[in-house]
Amino acid sequence: MLSMTAIAVVRLRSLFGVVMLFGIYSLLSALIFVVLDAIDVAFTEAAVGAGVSTVFMLATLVSTGREEKPSRYSPLLPLGVVVVTGAALVWGTLDMPHFGDPGNPVHVHVADRYVQVSPTEVGIPNMVTSVLASYRGYDTMGEVIVIFTALVGVLSLLTIRGHVTVPRHRTTGPDSRPYPVLQVMAMLLIPFILVFALYVQFHGDFGPGGGFQAGVIFASAIILYALTFGLNDAVALVPVWLIRVLAAAGVLIYGGTGVVSMLRGANYLDYDVLAHDPVHGQHYGILIIELGVGITVATVMIGIFFAFVSRAEGSR
Amino acid sequence: MIQDHLAALQVVLPLLAAPLCFLLARQRLLAWLLTTLVSWGCLAISLALWWQVRDGDVIHYAFGGWDAPWGIEYVVDRLNVLVLVIVSGIAAITFPAARCSVEKEVPEDRQGLLYTALLLCLAGLLGITITGDAFNLFVLLEISSLSSYTLISLGRDRRALTASFQYLVMGTIGATFILIGVGILYMLTGTLNMADLAVRLPALGESRAMQTAFGFLIIGVGLKLAMFPLHLWLPNAYAYAPSIVSAFMAATATKVAVYVMVRYLFTIFGPAFSFTEMHVQLLFIPVGLIAVVFTSIVALFQHDIKRMLAYSSVAQIGYMLVGIGLVNVSGLTAALLHVFNHALMKGALFLALGATCYRIGAPLIDNLRGLGKQMPWTMAAFVGGGLSLIGVPLTAGFISKWYLILAAVERGWWPVVVIVVISSLIAVIYIWRVVEAAYLQERPDDAATVTEAPLALLVPTWILVLANFWFGVNPGALTALAGDAASVLFGGYTW
Numbered sequence: 136m137l138s139m140t141a142i143a144v145v146r147l148r149s150l151f152g153v154v155m156l157f158g159i160y161s162l163l164s165a166l167i168f169v170v171l172d173a174i175d176v177a178f179t180e181a182a183v184g185a186g187v188s189t190v191f192m193l194a195t196l197v198s199t200g201r202e203e204k205p206s207r208y209s210p211l212l213p214l215g216v217v218v219v220t221g222a223a224l225v226w227g228t229l230d231m232p233h234f235g236d237p238g239n240p241v242h243v244h245v246a247d248r249y250v251q252v253s254p255t256e257v258g259i260p261n262m263v264t265s266v267l268a269s270y271r272g273y274d275t276m277g278e279v280i281v282i283f284t285a286l287v288g289v290l291s292l293l294t295i296r297g298h299v300t301v302p303r304h305r306t307t308g309p310d311s312r313p314y315p316v317l318q319v320m321a322m323l324l325i326p327f328i329l330v331f332a333l334y335v336q337f338h339g340d341f342g343p344g345g346g347f348q349a350g351v352i353f354a355s356a357i358i359l360y361a362l363t364f365g366l367n368d369a370v371a372l373v374p375v376w377l378i379r380v381l382a383a384a385g386v387l388i389y390g391g392t393g394v395v396s397m398l399r400g401a402n403y404l405d406y407d408v409l410a411h412d413p414v415h416g417q418h419y420g421i422l423i424i425e426l427g428v429g430i431t432v433a434t435v436m437i438g439i440f441f442a443f444v445s446r447a448e449g450s451r
Numbered sequence: 452m453i454q455d456h457l458a459a460l461q462v463v464l465p466l467l468a469a470p471l472c473f474l475l476a477r478q479r480l481l482a483w484l485l486t487t488l489v490s491w492g493c494l495a496i497s498l499a500l501w502w503q504v505r506d507g508d509v510i511h512y513a514f515g516g517w518d519a520p521w522g523i524e525y526v527v528d529r530l531n532v533l534v535l536v537i538v539s540g541i542a543a544i545t546f547p548a549a550r551c552s553v554e555k556e557v558p559e560d561r562q563g564l565l566y567t568a569l570l571l572c573l574a575g576l577l578g579i580t581i582t583g584d585a586f587n588l589f590v591l592l593e594i595s596s597l598s599s600y601t602l603i604s605l606g607r608d609r610r611a612l613t614a615s616f617q618y619l620v621m622g623t624i625g626a627t628f629i630l631i632g633v634g635i636l637y638m639l640t641g642t643l644n645m646a647d648l649a650v651r652l653p654a655l656g657e658s659r660a661m662q663t664a665f666g667f668l669i670i671g672v673g674l675k676l677a678m679f680p681l682h683l684w685l686p687n688a689y690a691y692a693p694s695i696v697s698a699f700m701a702a703t704a705t706k707v708a709v710y711v712m713v714r715y716l717f718t719i720f721g722p723a724f725s726f727t728e729m730h731v732q733l734l735f736i737p738v739g740l741i742a743v744v745f746t747s748i749v750a751l752f753q754h755d756i757k758r759m760l761a762y763s764s765v766a767q768i769g770y771m772l773v774g775i776g777l778v779n780v781s782g783l784t785a786a787l788l789h790v791f792n793h794a795l796m797k798g799a800l801f802l803a804l805g806a807t808c809y810r811i812g813a814p815l816i817d818n819l820r821g822l823g824k825q826m827p828w829t830m831a832a833f834v835g836g837g838l839s840l841i842g843v844p845l846t847a848g849f850i851s852k853w854y855l856i857l858a859a860v861e862r863g864w865w866p867v868v869v870i871v872v873i874s875s876l877i878a879v880i881y882i883w884r885v886v887e888a889a890y891l892q893e894r895p896d897d898a899a900t901v902t903e904a905p906l907a908l909l910v911p912t913w914i915l916v917l918a919n920f921w922f923g924v925n926p927g928a929l930t931a932l933a934g935d936a937a938s939v940l941f942g943g944y945t946w
Binding site for chain 2: 223224226227228229230231232239240241242243244245246248249269270271272273274277278280281283284285287288290291292294379380382383384386387390391393394397401402403404405406407
């Protein structure tokens with residue numbers, strides 16, 4: 136099904152259909168990750184791939200139009216590159232270690248310690264969180280900065296407009312009709328989405344979840360609000376200066392945690408020294424950095440969406 | 452205490468300065484001041500690191516206190532300290548010049564974002580260089596790439612947007628290939644630490660998956676370093692980016708990619724696998740030689756001088772690939788020296804062009820006519836950088852080309868020597884075009900009279916020009932460092 140969706144994406148000329156198929160593609164991949172027992176990855180893929188990125192692409196479509204332009208280039212060279220790459224991957228992975236074999240290098244080397252010792256060393260039940268927030272916490276900080284960089288990139292191209300250009304609650308004109316049914320439904324849904332986001336944020340130590348997923352879910356609540364009530368109201372709720380400050384603050388919370396460990400005489404991002412007991416320190420550290428992740432991810436997603444929609448409304 | 456954390460601070464300093472700069476974005480002067488101070492701090496740190504590893508010591512820094520391979524570590528040795536010094540050095544020289552040039556070329560409300568992106572790009576490049584972890588390298592590569600796309604898109608010309616998008620597509624393909632390669636390596640060994648990979652990979656014996664990973668990594672890194680014919684993104688990107696961005700990126704980005712290539716070939720896969728089993732030199736030598744000749748000739752026909760220099764960069768990368776492909780210590784020494792020297796010469800040339808753009812706008816060859824009299828210092832700086840690019844004795848460019856020729860002679864590959872000399876002659880021609888326009892032609896009557904560029908641009912340009920001559924006259928310390936690094940990398944291997 137995954138490959139059928141991919142082929143359909145290539146063949147289809149309607150961009151709207153393509154965006155929908157991308158969403159399906161992400162959901163299917165999320166299912167595969169579930170089958171592979173990677174619940175955290177599946178969760179992220181569903182939230183980011185199927186959720187937010189679909190909304191972003193739809194927002195882009197408003198300013199670009201729905202149909203693909205005929206390509207000026209011959210498809211033969213890209214096809215050749217793709218076939219060679221795919222063939223190389225198949226050829227190269229024929230002698231890869233058997234899937235599910237407990238003796239695989241992936242299981243016996245580094246991961247062994249993560250599985251065996253992390254509950255006592257880091258002290259939290261979800262090993263995925265231990266690895267991404269503590270053992271490889273610096274990588275995760277890098278990922279947060281990648282997301283922050285995305286906001287810098289988007290803002291350097293698009294400006295968020297949202298205040299006072301249009302009178303609020305305008306009732307005349309064809310495309311400013313309020314949608315009462317949608318608005319009431321959104322008002323009912325948004326509180327639950329926000330609470331769920333907080334649950335995912337703080338439950339990441341115990342079950343699947345964490346700052347990335349929570350941030351995206353939180354952002355989706357605001358995006359829903361913007362979709363039903365219009366950009367102006369949404370910007371009144373989450374002003375642009377707040378987006379800027381919080382996006383930077385999330386990164387600084389994460390990075391600042393590392394600086395605190397350094398000042399306390401340990402290496403960068405070593406949470407052991409944050410409390411009297413190393414395991415408690417790990418708890419605090421992971422909680423704080425996950426909060427930083429959540430704040431940056433949520434505000435960056437909201438900021439990017441606002442920028443896209445401002446552009447679309449500006450071009451109308 | 453602080454000297455124990457220098458390795459981490461090298462990257463964390465600009466990384467955390469970026470969000471601060473983002474908060475200051477409205478105050479353009481403060482944002483620039485912060486960027487400049489951070490770049491000086493980075494240079495100080497990398498010089499201190501050089502001092503610590505000068506006798507061959509290796510610094511390890513474990514993030515989060517988790518020892519490698521469980522955690523992520525930074526490793527500083529004599530190979531990457533060379534790249535750290537050049538990246539932070541170029542940043543420390545170009546960032547102070549940024550304010551003047553950016554005020555002229557970038558809208559006011561975008562300038563703070565430009566400085567933020569510059570800091571992120573610097574942090575990413577330094578991080579790629581210093582890290583000892585294959586996946587951490589990928590993360591930092593993403594930071595530096597995303598910020599480069601942003602920086603290029605801020606160019607004055609609308610074509611900057613297309614150039615940035617082209618680079619984004621090619622760069623993303625490259626990054627994906629690198630990720631696939633790293634993924635396969637993880638599957639085979641269960642580790643992401645470079646030193647650990649180097650121990651565990653040879654134990655696998657002959658493995659098709661390992662060969663595939665090697666192929667993906669070579670192509671992925673090849674896209675990033677603009678290996679011919681994967682260089683198509685580079686000329687437009689450098690031509691349409693803001694001047695200061697061209698100067699910084701041309702001098703650093705591809706050099707860091709060359710370093711990554713060397714790291715993978717020598718440290719992770721090991722020279723025995725790379726050269727005896729995979730014969731990567733059979734790829735590098737022809738590709739490098741074609742790049743050297745072909746792109747030099749293309750450079751001859753460019754009207755836009757920035758584009759001309761961009762094509763010349765692809766040619767210079769060809770020299771580095773040839774140096775690696777010669778598979779001997781002097782060849783690798785030449786490649787490493789050229790990484791350093793090329794950064795000096797391209798930094799000087801692009802900064803001189805930035806000073807020209809400041810006065811005349813687009814750097815088309817016709818606009819340069821008669822400029823030698825009106826902007827004597829700027830044009831003299833361009834000629835100085837040009838001499839080094841050609842490889843005239845007493846300049847830095849001569850040193851690296853000399854080592855390259857020695858290495859080729861050592862192998863007995865005379866055609867390589869001939870081609871290196873021929874391409875240097877082509878470089879004479881394209882630099883001469885500029886000299887002829889600036890000094891021997893009269894300023895057209897309808898052209899506006901311009902004055903010398905401001906000191907804020909001239910001083911950094913001349914620092915780089917003088918560095919070209921300084922390292923041309925006193926190459927001792929640098930060649931010793933590069934030579935030691937090269938012989939450690941080969942570790943007694945001969946082909």
